[in-house]
Amino acid sequence: MAGVRQAVFDKQVVQQSFDLASDRYNQFTSLQRTIGDRLLERIDVCSQGNVLDIGSGTGYLTKKLTELNHADDVYALDISTGMLQQTKLNTRQSSLNGFICADAENLPLAKESIRAVYSNLAYQWCSNLGKAIGDVHDILQTDGVFAFSTFGPKTLQELKSVWATVDGAVHVNYFEDMSDIQGYLERSGFKQITVRSEDIVVHYDTPKQLMLGLKGMGAHNINQGRNKGLTGVGAFKAMLKKYEGLRVESGIPATYEAVYVYAKK
Numbered sequence: 001m002a003g004v005r006q007a008v009f010d011k012q013v014v015q016q017s018f019d020l021a022s023d024r025y026n027q028f029t030s031l032q033r034t035i036g037d038r039l040l041e042r043i044d045v046c047s048q049g050n051v052l053d054i055g056s057g058t059g060y061l062t063k064k065l066t067e068l069n070h071a072d073d074v075y076a077l078d079i080s081t082g083m084l085q086q087t088k089l090n091t092r093q094s095s096l097n098g099f100i101c102a103d104a105e106n107l108p109l110a111k112e113s114i115r116a117v118y119s120n121l122a123y124q125w126c127s128n129l130g131k132a133i134g135d136v137h138d139i140l141q142t143d144g145v146f147a148f149s150t151f152g153p154k155t156l157q158e159l160k161s162v163w164a165t166v167d168g169a170v171h172v173n174y175f176e177d178m179s180d181i182q183g184y185l186e187r188s189g190f191k192q193i194t195v196r197s198e199d200i201v202v203h204y205d206t207p208k209q210l211m212l213g214l215k216g217m218g219a220h221n222i223n224q225g226r227n228k229g230l231t232g233v234g235a236f237k238a239m240l241k242k243y244e245g246l247r248v249e250s251g252i253p254a255t256y257e258a259v260y261v262y263a264k265k
């Protein structure tokens with residue numbers, strides 16, 4: 001059952017982790033931007049009503065949404081106040097209307113108040129994706145649009161397999177698969193559902209650079225099954241050495257499975 005395999009995140013840890021990453025986040029985000037751009041390639045532009053960006057981060061997608069849509073109001077929502085500050089800074093020139101510090105799994109918005117909800121790479125941080133998707137269904141108006149991207153289970157498969165040879169702890173966040181996501185959407189009552197994925201392989205100069213990149217974007221492992229603070233220097237070095245063995249001509253490979261989801265209420 002999907003629910004049994006779901007990740008459990010400590011929301012305070014998620015919040016602190018993104019607060020810490022917020023001021024230097026843009027140095028590490030070319031992957032998120034690529035995925036955000038691809039998500040937007042297939043959206044229906046919203047010509048009226050309110051638009052909401054969930055997990056706005058530093059505001060890359062939010063800014064594009066204000067340019068693309070001719071909506072009445074565009075709102076940015078994030079669990080991290082540090083990230084919301086960045087959204088504010090980076091969307092200064094745009095017609096953004098509101099900033100909401102809240103959890104995507106507990107949306108503080110009125111029923112049927114929003115015309116379109118978008119989200120780029122925030123839902124992989126939700127412990128209960130079914131609940132988060134149900135909340136979106138509640139706040140959307142009839143025929144409202146929902147489009148989001150998230151990571152699928154092939155994400156960081158190389159890192160996962162290398163760690164598995166070093167110790168038995170959880171070192172990579174758990175990512176839900178497309179059929180689970182499709183099920184949540186159907187059970188919430190969404191229609192015209194499309195879920196597709198693509199594997200994007202990023203090459204890094206060294207395994208350490210990959211680890212720094214994950215930390216920099218606030219994406220280091222925070223699953224509760226993780227080896228809290230116990231990963232010794234020796235184990236970490238052993239992992240880096242094993243990962244080095246996967247090197248190809250373009251560098252150290254890391255797969256990211258980008259999942260793109262489109263649905264209507």
Ligand SMILES: C[S@@+](CC[C@H](N)C(=O)[O-])C[C@H]1O[C@@H](n2cnc3c(N)ncnc32)[C@H](O)[C@@H]1O
Pocket residue numbers: 014015018029032033036054055056057058059060061077078079080083102103104105119120121122125126217
């Ligand atoms: C990888 S960043 C993506 C940011 C942005 N959408 C972009 O495209 O660059 C993920 C964002 O989701 C936010 N986030 C994580 N869990 C959240 C939750 N439960 N509710 C709301 N925002 C959350 C983080 O604070 C962070 O800003």
